[in-house]
Amino acid sequence: MKENTCAACDCELDATRIAVKIGGKTVEVCCEECAEALREAEAAARPIQTADK
Numbered sequence: 371m372k373e374n375t376c377a378a379c380d381c382e383l384d385a386t387r388i389a390v391k392i393g394g395k396t397v398e399v400c401c402e403e404c405a406e407a408l409r410e411a412e413a414a415a416r417p418i419q420t421a422d423k
């Protein structure tokens with residue numbers, strides 16, 4: 371796994387990268403949309419915690 375790719379879409383990260391904390395570890399994504407996608411994926415993968423929607 372490369373360090374300089376988005377954790378969501380695998381495109382290369384540039385200066386606009388965003389750090390997202392997922393399950394206790396920090397990953398980097400290329401844009402806010404990817405950050406959102408990861409957060410949603412993590413929420414969906416978890417057992418029910420607090421239903422947000």
Ligand SMILES: [Zn+2]
Binds near residue numbers: 376378381400401404
């Ligand atoms: Zn991305």
